[in-house]
Amino acid sequence: MKSSPVDQKPSAIMETGEHSMNQELKSSLQIKGIREGLLISLGDGSFQDARSQLLAHIDGQATFFRGARLALDTGGMQVNAADLGNLRDQLSERGVSLWAVLSREHLTETTARMLGMETRLADIKSEKPEPALNTPPSENGNAILVHKTLRSGTHLEHDGHVTVIGDVNPGAEVSATGSVVVWGRLLGSVHAGSRGDEKAIICALEMSPTYIHIAGLITQPRPHKGKLLPELARIVDDTIIVEVWQS
């Protein structure tokens, strides 16, 4: 596709509104390897231009990209569902699976979510444009705070520790390489130490999960009798034990 601004497709489809001002084509693709596969930033041009650049680039190195899991950073672009779905199809024809779209645009995020893609690398908003992907996960280096109730259908995945202030409802899932603290009711499911850390723990003000998973072990705590107290789950001798939390 040529780079002239008139080439832009009219953006009448779906509720995406106006495209941003036309810009000259810059070769602004940035590709880097991340834990989850590849992250490609499309830069600031039009989506149509970026798409053809991307596809051309992938075609140029077909063997490298075949089988890749791709996250796309679309920056401030507004991408409508038809375009995004189309791109995903074109990528999948090339053996590349588009699993996440990162965007500063709410509409683009919504669109991506509608198409069943993730919109966060760790399902968490990265305020900084470049999250500290290169720093190795340390004891306390990479923790996040999620201040909302996770409703059914939410999947939160994070490399590090997770604290949820709110409930984790039935049908919601949290998965962390570190520990998980729920300042609320844990009714859904949690996987702590998802990469095998047996020191990971799970705490909740009310521990009534669908199941909990620490490293390679899984359990379903027995339902409560009597007063509800904060509880802590950890691995002792290859078993997950759940105890009332004593300060």
Added chain:
Amino acid sequence: MSAKAITITSGKGGVGKTTATANLAVALASLNQKVVCIDGDIGLRNLDVVMGLENRIVYDLVDVIEGRCRLRQAMIRDKRMPELHLIPAAQTRDKSSVSPSDMVKLVDELREENDWILLDSPAGIERGFRNAIAPADEVIVITNPEVSAVRDADRIIGLIEAEEKGPARLIINRLNPTMIKHGDMLSADDVLELLAIELLGIIPEDEAVMVSTNRGTPVALEEKNPAAKAFHNIARRLMGETVPMLEFEGHSDFLGRLSHLFKS
């Protein structure tokens, strides 16, 4: 005048979206409000049946969107309530005949001359749901006091938040006080504890609702029945009035709680 667009949705099917839409429309119209209902369930329409307007359909929603008729022509006036209109869904098409932006445009066209636009959403979280919530100023989530319905309501509430259409308000439908008393049904408190959104009202389980639905005369047309009263109260709450919850709407009583406690 600028109408408020409200979408009634649930996630799970069969919890009473359509019945609630019809009855809220009647209740609002009886408060001298100009109301238009839109059946968003393209391909499985039944708001027209519940409202008893089935045999008056000439044009439908898809006809309007595809330009085969004017908006006015697809609006069926309810003769019992002069300020109440229905735009029926197409029966021979499917959800993909309409896009969210079509719905926004259609509703915007109706805003000028009405007070309320009620959109009956189809079950599910796919295209039909997105079509139905796209034009909404507010979303009402309806659920039954059943675990599966509440689970789906929770999911839907999350999706509504993600679409920035929240916070949604809740109607609990088909509550059976006797069953709650025996600890056999979730109480309103149980439902609210999980969903944590504002309660707009509770409709008691009532055979009269089913009978009236089959007859095509929404129960809200007769004010005496408890379910009808509940719908009228919700309409008044939508209008901004503070209306206390009805007796049965009250939260589970002491005995109910106790038995519940022993069960768990």
